[in-house]
Amino acid sequence: MLKLYYSPGACAMASHIALEEAGADYEIVKIDLRARQQKTPEYLAINPAGVTPALATEQGVLTENAAILTFVAQTHPEAKLADTSSAFAFARMLAFNSFLGASLHPAVGRALFAKPPLESEAKEAALEAALVKYRLVEDHLFQGPWAMGEAYTVSDGYLSVFTRWGRQAGFLDKERFPKLNDHLDRVQARPAVQAVLAAEGLSAV
Ligand SMILES: N[C@@H](CCC(=O)N[C@@H](CS)C(=O)NCC(=O)O)C(=O)O
Numbered sequence: 001m002l003k004l005y006y007s008p009g010a011c012a013m014a015s016h017i018a019l020e021e022a023g024a025d026y027e028i029v030k031i032d033l034r035a036r037q038q039k040t041p042e043y044l045a046i047n048p049a050g051v052t053p054a055l056a057t058e059q060g061v062l063t064e065n066a067a068i069l070t071f072v073a074q075t076h077p078e079a080k081l082a083d084t085s086s087a088f089a090f091a092r093m094l095a096f097n098s099f100l101g102a103s104l105h106p107a108v109g110r111a112l113f114a115k116p117p118l119e120s121e122a123k124e125a126a127l128e129a130a131l132v133k134y135r136l137v138e139d140h141l142f143q144g145p146w147a148m149g150e151a152y153t154v155s156d157g158y159l160s161v162f163t164r165w166g167r168q169a170g171f172l173d174k175e176r177f178p179k180l181n182d183h184l185d186r187v188q189a190r191p192a193v194q195a196v197l198a199a200e201g202l203s204a205v
Contacts, residue, residue: 001025001026001027002019002024002025002026002027002055002056002057003026003027003028003029003055003056004016004019004026004027004028004029004053004054004055004056005028005029005031005043005046005047005052005053005054005055005056006028006029006030006031006052006053006200007030007031007032007033007038007052008030008200008201008202009164009200009202010033010052010161011052011053011065011105011161011162012052012053012065013157013160013161013196013200014053014065014068014069014154014157014158014160014161015053015055015065015068015069015072016028016053016196016199016200017154017157017158017160017192017193017196018068018069018072018073018081018154018157018158019072020192020193020195020196021079021081021152021154021157021190021192021193022072022073022075022076022079022081023076023079024072024075024076028199031043031052033052038050038051038052046061047061047063049063051063053065053068055068055071057071064101065097065100065101065158066094066097066098066100066101069081069097069154069155069158070082070094070097070154072154073153073154080151081152081153081154082153082154083148083149083151083153089148092148093148093153093154093155096141096147096148096155097154097155097158099136099137099141100155100158100159100162101158103133104130104133104134104137104162105162107126107129107130107132107133108130108133108134108162108165108166110126110129110130111123111126111127111129111130111169112130112165112169114126127171130166130171131171134162134163134166134172134177134180135177137159137180138177138178138179138180142159142179142180142183144179145183145186146183147159147183152190156183156187157187157193159180159183159187160183160184160187160188160193163180163181163183163184164184164188164205166180167181167184167205168205172184184205188204188205189204
């Protein structure tokens with residue numbers, strides 16, 4: 001059975017949503033980031049990077065949401081969580097997921113979770129940088145009605161992690177980011193996502 005190491009509401013929720021949407025046989029193990037459980041020798045033996053998510057599989061441990069999402073989509077083709085109709089369509093989804101992991105996530109993470117927290121001008125600059133990334137998704141990368149077009153894919157759950165953070169922090173204005181807000185509402189309404197929220201002890205935002 002697959003085992004997902006996650007922290008509630010953190011980026012591992014993308015992998016959690018994918019597993020649930022796929023109907024995968026999996027269990028979850030909570031890692032308390034505030035208690036620094038991600039830095040314990042036990043967890044570092046699973047993921048030496050000391051971050052969540054990590055997915056223990058029969059072949060070994062996978063880290064990085066972008067890789068876990070690809071693995072889940074490819075090992076559960078019946079769930080149709082990725083467009084595999086052409087190399088281009090599949091690569092375009094990887095490009096979107098890579099942008100989320102390598103560009104949007106670090107920008108939003110810096111604005112919201114920098115330690116020590118950013119102050120005044122540095123905080124404003126970080127927020128502005130995060131908004132530039134959200135704007136890129138809203139105006140260019142998001143295809144609609146789902147992130148990658150007509151069909152729901154693993155990219156949708158991944159994107160929703162960061163739009164949840166933005167909405168919770170009060171900077172994902174509905175008038176400035178109508179597509180992202182509508183998308184988040186539709187993702188959070190999905191039965192699989194509601195099951196994930198309940199399992200992580202969270203509510204829709
Ligand atoms: N690129 C990685 C990022 C993983 C990551 O930064 N996870 C955060 C939670 S969103 C974490 O575990 N942080 C704990 C720490 O840095 O100590 C991925 O997408 O899997």
